[in-house]
Amino acid sequence: MSEIPKAYEPQAVEAKWYQFWLEQRCFVADPARVGPKRPAYAIVIPPPNVTGVLTMGHVLNNTLQDILARKARMDGKEVLWLPGTDHAGIATQTVVERSLKQAGEIKHRNDLGREAFLERVWQWKEKHGGIIIQQLQKLGASCDWTRERFTMDPEYSRCVQRVFLDLYHKGLIYRGKRMVNWCPVSLTALSDEEVVMKEQRGFLYYFKVEVAEVPGTWLTIATTRPETIPADTAVAVNPKDPRYAGLIGKHVRRALPLEDQALIPIIGDEQIDVEFGTGVLKVTPAHDPADFAIGLRHHLPVIDILNPDGTMNELAGRDLAGLDRAVARRKAAELLSSHGTLEKQEPYVNNVGFSERADVPIEPRLSEQWFLKYPSVGPARACVLPPGEKGSSGDDGVPSARAHSAAPEAGAVAQERMRFFPDRWAKVYDHWMEGLQDWCISRQLWWGHRIPVWTRRSEISLRSLYTELLTVLLENTGFSACDAREVAIRVDGQTLPADPAELRRLVESGDPGLDAVAAHETVICTLCDKLHANLARHGFAQDPDVLDTWFSSWLWPFATMGWTGDPAQDARNATLQAFYPTTDLVTGPDIIFFWVARMIMAGYEYLGKLPFRNVYFTGIIRDKHGHKMSKSLGNSPDPLALIAGYGADAVRFGIIRSVPLGQDLIFEDKEFDRFKKDERYDFARLPWNPARFPQLELARNFCNKLWNACRFRQMQGGATEGEIDRALLTSDDHWILLRLDQAIRELDEAFANYRFAEATSTLYRFFWSEYCDWYIEASKAALRPVEENRAAEGPGGAVGVSPDGPAVDGAAVAALRANKLAVIDFVLSHTLRLFHPFLPFITEELWQGMGYAQDLPADQGGRTILSAHWPRPLDDEFREHYGLDEAAAKLASAKYELVGLGRNLRREFNLPAAKRLRFVLRPAGALAPEEVEVIRLLLNAEAVEVDGGYEPARGTPRVANDLGELSLPLEGVIDVAAERSRLTKERDKARAELAKVQEKLGNPNFTQKVPPAVLEEHRRRLTEWEGKLNQAEASLANLPAAG
Template sequence: MLEKTYDPAEIEPRLYESWEESGAFKAGRNKDGEPFTIVIPPPNVTGSLHMGHALNNTLQDILCRFERMRGRDVLWQPGTDHAGIATQMVVERQLAQSGQNTGRRELGREEFVRRVWAWKEVSGGTITRQLRRLGASCDWSRERFTMDEGLSAAVRRVFVTLYRQGLLYKDKRLVNWDPHFLTAISDLEVESREVKGQMWHIRYPVEGGDESIVVATTRPETMLGDTGVAVHPDDERYTHLVGKHVILPLTGRRIPIVADSYSDPEKGTGAVKITPAHDFNDFEVGKRNNLEQISVLDIHARIIDADFIPKAYRGLDRFEARKRIVEDLEAQGFLVEVKDHVLMQPFGDRSGVVIEPMLTDQWYVDAITLAKPAIEAVRKGDTVFVPKNWDKTYFEWMNNIQPWCVSRQLWWGHQIPAWYGPDGHVFVEETEEEASTAAAAHYGAETALTRDEDVLDTWFSSALWPFSTLGWPEQTETLKRHYKTDVLVTGFDIIFFWVARMMMMGLHFMDEVPFHTVYIHALVRDEKGQKMSKSKGNVIDPLDLIEKFGADALRFTLAAMAAQGRDIKLSTQRVEGYRNFATKLWNAARFAEMNECRVPPDFAPASATHTINRWILGEAERVTAATVEALEAYRFNEAAGGVYQFVWGTFCDWYLELIKPLLNGEDETLKAETRATTAHVLDRILVLLHPFMPFITEELWHKMAEGAGIARASDLVLAPWPVVDAALADADADAEVRWVIDLVTEVRALRAEANVPAGAKLDLVLVGADATVRDRAERHQDLIGRLARLAGIGFADTAPKGSVQIVVAGTTAALALGDVIDLTAERKRLEKEIAKADQELAKIDGKLANPAFVAKAPPEVIEEQQERREATAKARAKLSDALARLVASL
């Protein structure tokens, strides 16, 4: 016997363990099945589960469980990401907090990396444990880590291959430099924010004469590295100065005035200072005009110690230097004016400090070349985005892609497989031995090499994830069988970081797209629509919700809210509501159990005879088909909503109520059929709900069988998904039950509006009922009586005196209210109903009277309108009859 209440906290962990032990999630278990493959977006190894993960993995799990039941050989490939900068940050912070005053540099690279690994060992299990708690049916036996042996080998192979193909190279260019972490970062890791600053107008004297030119800048301190002044070629104010030189204040350096269309005559003074080594635009201007590139900042963004820089500024922090330089310019009369100015300033997304464009040697991937096939693949539809619109975002980025800076001056990550000889010659090889061999060949003798200190951008290894996790560069069976994968489920925030790069790498190395579908889901926000963040303190921890309401409730909530194209504003109330849904299901199962419902081995739904049973069997097929259709289209919310409505609104609210008289009746054959049907439909519900609510459904799957003394062929997780049997739909049964439901609903509404005490049983008379109605009423009078609280159902040609009338499907039903009738209320009700019908009629008549409508609308629409008009008119006539009679009796 099922416990009175459902306790997810007890059930969920136990069931997960048993699934994992039985190998239910293992790929290859079902060798005959067509493969279905999803690679998990690898969470940071030292992270913990947040709401975005919960959504992301719930959706993947729904698909995996659905396809597994449908007979596919499912591989949900799990794993974690080493998350270079993020993880290094955490460990550095720990070092700082340990109070031992040892930073990573004091520790040394080897020891520091050892400590990061140690931290990974300690905390690395957290997120995978939490994914299990959520119910994620990953094949954990295949769990990977971006820095494990195999994946590291893949990284080296890709690096070396791209290098040899000329698609990866070392270059001295401006990069986004993070002066806090002392590393280069990619464009994507830079956040531009609007900042209130100033615009300084500085006068640069023109060489040989009294003239001067005023430049406007937001970064006066970089003037130490100015190597030119640019004016627009068409700007007549300055034409005569082009080709001349200015003498840079404070340093006295002599720099040229050049014409370049980069300067905007409308902005500032129309003249700009050019600092090629510290500004991306200036870098380009400098290249076009052959200007020198002079770096004036060190890696900490302090003014360097160099001869050409006045002593007073050497070693100053950039902001301090700005202050001093502005003061000095003012003192010496070079500062013309200072204006408040709002500018876009780049910040490191992790460090939060102002990013400095710096001229450094870095490794770059030729993304422009790699992007071409990746763009084409989406254009051709080899990979489709769902919702479709996201392909625009993808194209936008890919069409404007820049060389990808992949080197990082960090310690935690894949060290770049490049070695340098004494003369700086570079050897790019997969191993140190190969590099040594190459060096020996190059120099004609054994030569000591030093390895490149840098590591690769974390996303470099993530980009290989769909094939590296399957065994590449080895040509494994798994790789052959499961690449390309099926669908990638992810948030839009990493389309650039990850999706685009997987597309490029997948196409380049596997010659095939990594997935046929990219399902982009929403962002989970708090109930006010704010992005959840630690600093705002509005983070809802999915594990708290799981603890409180169960993983099933959280999963169902996320699925039900995962409508395409809109963010999810999560409220606890909603989760609570779906917890109640789980309880409802539990209680429905208890009811079935109490009534000894079970599916006999030879049960054939098609042979069911009773209308109620035939009706629910047809409905069950319909909801099954709808669920499949919705899931195949990634409409999670529709799938969830449809099943919810069926379980609560159809099965519990009506079917279970309708069969109570049958189960308590005398007809044993009918009872047996009804029990079988109930159990059959309940089983169906468990199957349909399993992808969404795996725990409670699995529990009931077993508990119901136990109670009935039957054995299940398998756990629900591996049970076969039903093939829809459309032949079970029975239009007559549908119409009949619909009629019963309408009648009961109408009578209930009437009772409530007429303030009939809940306990009072009334007589119902069907007026002028035809054979069909009479037949239906007689057949179902017990249950109609029960649900509508009737003493009995009779038939008559006219409504009994003093009765109140309603119209159900064209037939007048009279309720003898006797003393309990509230005549005024009843009159009001009838008038309201009539008014509603009149409004409706006016609307339809308006349409039908319109010749254009009759001429142009499709025949079926016209017919439908005519039918509606007739039905409404009939009902209105009966209502007004009833009203007339009522008024007469007053």
């Protein structure tokens, strides 16, 4: 570190060290190193979308993971932070299709066809897939990039299909015609979790229908969707509703379509809310989940009047067919109106489900889809510790195995517990797990894992069918018993053995029932590539759908580690054995159902163990309006621009410092308009140019402070990390070492509880307030060049050292100076390590530049700070060895307190900081000259005279504490009024505080019940305030008469 710049310049530093870390393979995890002395620590990254770009949410999330990973490395653990991306089915397909359309290459993906289109998606992925990875590297993420995974990697895809096959085998996956959430834009089904409810302003339309059997009797029906009237197949009322009960069983004439006003029944159903609308419900089984359920109960027909894209089909009738559903709604209302059956329409606000991705109203639609009944629900639900429970933690914070008292299933035996941070999310999780609905896992997309199922419908005898299946299994395949596990066959919903020998036995059985020709549906689920050609040749067609992206993500913790599902093979998988279960998961609470819950279930189902031991849910980063920041809303600043402007370390520190456990963060300066003209920052050059970010500015300044503190040390010269001589420690040294100890303890506590923001506060306070503001300033007394110190302390020097003070000795001064540097190096080298997880780049630069790496073994910080040991609290041995003394530290803080009081006098008497002042100190006890010199320096005083018998002139401002009385003789310029005002304020304050303490101590309830320590504290406070009050009163009495 020659030519140290005055300000920290992050850009070059960051690139240099990241490259160094990669070259040195610092992030690469080696399962072979894991052992009793080197425990494993693992995190899997929440995989960002492969075509995504970094958002502020990613910054928060991945910085936290990086902090955990770097801290774990410094703790001596073998760390695997496993990175990767997911294929993001809908998002990626949409992006690619849109770009091809914009380029004019296609009008629709059908123009290319499935294979060619997928080819283009892969090209897109190759081109854009690395962007977010590079961005994570800019942030400093210490992922093991050699293990980067993608959910569409061949091995990963195989895991997905194996799991599909397994669940199909187990009967947990089934195909069914059910109501699903249909997105008319993406043209695919969605899971319930991908639907967001939004309030919509619409109308409640009241229209009337005549009861066929009782002419002249009309029923009024309220609906928000008049366009679905042609799909109505009944009208429902509550049988307990006296208004309508008598009409049940009769019919009404359906209003639309006009050309087909069919008669539909009036049915009674308990679910009908008597209070709502008119108490009469139109029942539209094809287009409403609740109505569908009613339809099932009453065996109603289903009329589907919508096309997949949300337009009306011909069943909607002449007037509506072809119209978009929104247009059709208005048209239907007009039709009713023109026929005099629309009684009124009222403005109405209701909740409508929207496709999260396409942001259009979803359409409840009856369609054939694949569903999953969740596996391992019992253990997955039982393993998460409920709020308030701590579990019994081991040394490394891993909860030990313990049975759950409320395990809902007998199979859920003693198991490890998982902790959520903050724990309130456990309740949300539990609630969702309680009401699990089957998961719709099929998507009508091309980009994704294609469902490994082949189907054929045929008119055939079972004997012929089985014979044919034998051919399919055996022809050109070398099929063996082990392959049989990779095939599941169902005929008409019944499982058929995939073992050729058993099939042959069936074929050769004499059962005459096998010869009847009938319609059969044969479904084959297989992983076996060899069968595919045979299946095609025999008229089987592969299911065109792909699986929900989350159906691959939920396997992430073990599929990324090379899990195969083959027990023997997995037992030999060193990575899986060493690093699963993982230690921590860091993610947003918005995907607790999508991802976290499902991973837990998959973990139990396939590894028999929870996938991670702790889940940290981050806050959500919002803009000043409280909206979640996202790329699509355009309200997120580009993190890379922030990194360019402030430095990666500052962005990390600023964000982490601002986000307490589990709270959302509003990340924007509301007073933007006031500051945007601030010329100190050239934000105009930055593309996002939104605002300035006080959080980041603070953090950048902090990095600069750290930089300059080291620069200051560097400028002092001398040996690096010399030996500390306990005999030469000053009270300031005792103080800072004990403050360092305190900071380490606070940090350990913060880490144990995942309180990262708290950790940054501790670092900030310790480094800036304690180390820089007090300790370094105080140290400047000892750090002055030796000659200067001799002059300052020699006889006739300006400082009022008592004449019989120690003889000044050049060698002694030099030794003191060297010892001071040794303490500074000790503290700084510890501080850099404490900062490293948060500020990886600047700490590495300083660690190397300051020479702290020099004498250390390569694997303990010699090569890089990354592997330096995390500082331990100063133990008894250390305290003993260096004679660390609480009393000395107390003396130092008393000094600083007195300095604060003295500086305050300056202010009170309007004395400019530059004005050289003489103070007089009447010490309460013995006080070494070097202590006085520190006080003088911190006061920026010309002199502090020590005079045990000093009696200041009347009206001389003075302050006092345990150390003594500090007077500021202001010859001839005493502002009596100012001093009276100051002392009066002080006296009143003392009186008030004294009264409070006296009242408490006078209360027998208090003195009897309060813990001794608190009582002691209050008694101490009493004497303290009494002393202050006396002093203020005495000073007031001492003031000359006004005038």
